[in-house]
Amino acid sequence: MSRYGMVIDTHRCVGCMDCVVACKTENHVPEGYCRDWITEVTRGEFPTLRMEIRTERCNHCDNPPCVHCCPTGASHVHERGGVVLVTKEECIGCKACLAACPYDARFVHPEGYVDKCTFCIHRVEQGLLPACVSVCPTHCMHFGDLDDPLSEVSRLLASRAHHALLPEAGTKPCIYYLT
Amino acid sequence: MIETTIHRQNPMIDPAFHAWGWEIPVYLFLGGLVAGLMILSGYHIIRALWDKDRAHGHYVTAPILSLALLTVGMGALFLDLEHKLYVWRLYLTFEVTSPMSWGSWILLLVYPALAASALLTLPQTFPKLARRLPFCSRCAGALHDCPRVVQAIGFANMLLGVMLGIYTGILLSTLSARPLWNSALLGPLFLFSGLSTGAATIHLLAHVRRPDSGSDDFSDAVLSALVNWLRPPAPGHVGTQKLEHADNSFLTVELLLLGLFIVGLLSSTEVHQRAVELILTGPYAAAFWVLVVGCGIVLPLTLQFLQAQHRIRSTVVPALLVIGGSLALRIVIVAAGQASAWTVASH
Numbered sequence: 001m002s003r004y005g006m007v008i009d010t011h012r013c014v015g016c017m018d019c020v021v022a023c024k025t026e027n028h029v030p031e032g033y034c035r036d037w038i039t040e041v042t043r044g045e046f047p048t049l050r051m052e053i054r055t056e057r058c059n060h061c062d063n064p065p066c067v068h069c070c071p072t073g074a075s076h077v078h079e080r081g082g083v084v085l086v087t088k089e090e091c092i093g094c095k096a097c098l099a100a101c102p103y104d105a106r107f108v109h110p111e112g113y114v115d116k117c118t119f120c121i122h123r124v125e126q127g128l129l130p131a132c133v134s135v136c137p138t139h140c141m142h143f144g145d146l147d148d149p150l151s152e153v154s155r156l157l158a159s160r161a162h163h164a165l166l167p168e169a170g171t172k173p174c175i176y177y178l179t
Numbered sequence: 180m181i182e183t184t185i186h187r188q189n190p191m192i193d194p195a196f197h198a199w200g201w202e203i204p205v206y207l208f209l210g211g212l213v214a215g216l217m218i219l220s221g222y223h224i225i226r227a228l229w230d231k232d233r234a235h236g237h238y239v240t241a242p243i244l245s246l247a248l249l250t251v252g253m254g255a256l257f258l259d260l261e262h263k264l265y266v267w268r269l270y271l272t273f274e275v276t277s278p279m280s281w282g283s284w285i286l287l288l289v290y291p292a293l294a295a296s297a298l299l300t301l302p303q304t305f306p307k308l309a310r311r312l313p314f315c316s317r318c319a320g321a322l323h324d325c326p327r328v329v330q331a332i333g334f335a336n337m338l339l340g341v342m343l344g345i346y347t348g349i350l351l352s353t354l355s356a357r358p359l360w361n362s363a364l365l366g367p368l369f370l371f372s373g374l375s376t377g378a379a380t381i382h383l384l385a386h387v388r389r390p391d392s393g394s395d396d397f398s399d400a401v402l403s404a405l406v407n408w409l410r411p412p413a414p415g416h417v418g419t420q421k422l423e424h425a426d427n428s429f430l431t432v433e434l435l436l437l438g439l440f441i442v443g444l445l446s447s448t449e450v451h452q453r454a455v456e457l458i459l460t461g462p463y464a465a466a467f468w469v470l471v472v473g474c475g476i477v478l479p480l481t482l483q484f485l486q487a488q489h490r491i492r493s494t495v496v497p498a499l500l501v502i503g504g505s506l507a508l509r510i511v512i513v514a515a516g517q518a519s520a521w522t523v524a525s526h
Binding site for chain 2: 020072088106
């Protein structure tokens with residue numbers, strides 16, 4: 001049983017937004033919306049400041065509250081890689097999943113259904129990388145099977161310090177940030 | 180110092196999360212009100228089996244009113260949906276972990292229970308209409324001839340009323356990403372708020388539709404309601420006094436639950452403390468303290484206590500305040516809850 005995840009090297013990410021553009025192009029994300037985005041966090045007191053730039057998206061959580069609260073089953077965990085997806089023909093647009101997601105990773109598509117990152121599962125099933133990973137000019141993004149100890153993502157997590165977003169929310173996110 | 184900049188502008192999400200507008204608070208308010216009316220009228224239906232004098236109380240109007248209010252509430256919920264044409268998908272599945280799925284199925288059971296109690300009380304509520312609908316009158320007569328069926332309808336209304344009232348709170352409390360809603364007390368709080376609103380509504384009905392008005396036609400009933408609104412209430416009416424006592428009990432429990440809800444969040448994590456500060460001292464504090472606590476609970480509680488002691492004249496003001504406060508409670512909790520969030524700034 002595979003469990004897809006991402007490992008993002010915050011030392012390499014420069015916030016160029018190529019991943020955002022690639023995602024919008026690949027997935028025909030409408031104007032004014034985005035499935036992934038850049039976050040900059042600055043810590044410390046001047047002059048000893050430290051900035052972390054990272055690319056963020058749906059964390060495809062192992063314990064996804066958006067799936068638990070969906071009244072129609074439109075939000076579901078895909079059998080391949082545990083990817084969290086939305087079946088647009090089943091979504092009624094009640095927005096409970098938007099309220100349940102602590103990462104604010106979902107949005108309502110102008111056509112009425114809820115939309116979000118899919119880890120480009122249509123590409124992954126063809127043996128390709130997600131669009132955002134494939135275009136990253138600094139190679140800061142790594143995609144693979146977190147359950148496979150020999151995968152690139154597992155080896156990176158075993159060798160580098162890392163953190164996930166809001167682990168205290170109990171959602172068990174599958175995206176890790178190398179620090 | 181921690182400063183976070185998010186390069187994202189998704190509608191409803193940025194700059195602050197606000198997915199639910201007026202529709203959801205109105206739906207939660209009307210759902211709670213109908214839950215309260217169902218419990219009170221269900222109890223009345225059962226009591227009326229033993230005590231025939233109770234059969235002509237103002238409770239008889241509650242089922243028909245509940246049907247209308249619930250339909251308006253469902254309309255508000257439908258307006259909130261973004262993918263409206265797919266609403267039927269709710270009834271193709273039952274998702275055990277989703278309170279909204281539970282709610283949609285509960286609502287499907289609530290309608291027949293309300294329709295049965297409305298049929299039961301139709302001859303008393305609108306006698307002229309009942310005479311024009313002989314089939315309905317015959318059904319109502321047949322039901323009255325079977326006390327066990329009447330009892331079952333009463334129990335079903337009470338049970339479904341409790342489920343509906345609690346569900347309106349649980350719906351929010353399971354959305355763990357909004358810390359203000361992370362309390363199991365929201366269910367009982369909304370239930371007791373619904374009960375107090377239900378009692379206040381029946382109190383209001385008792386005032387605008389009196390037994391001496393002699394109007395059994397719908398248009399006459401509306402006219403007499405308007406006229407009665409301007410007339411002073413009948414002094415010391417036994418039913419009204421009981422409603423005031425019941426409303427005071429519900430309001431007291433509601434106030435206690437609201438206090439426990441706040442204490443629970445204040446004694447929780449920093450995220451929850453910051454969330455509850457939104458209503459205690461933050462941007463929603465004025466609406467919460469003035470409209471919800473002051474005008475919605477404390478003032479009507481005081482007025483009804485003084486009315487029960489015969490120190491002041493009995494009016495419909497407390498009932499109106501309770502109804503307004505109940506709506507304000509839902510508006511404040513839904514709005515402030517959406518403004519509360521787990522923050523990623525610490526990472």
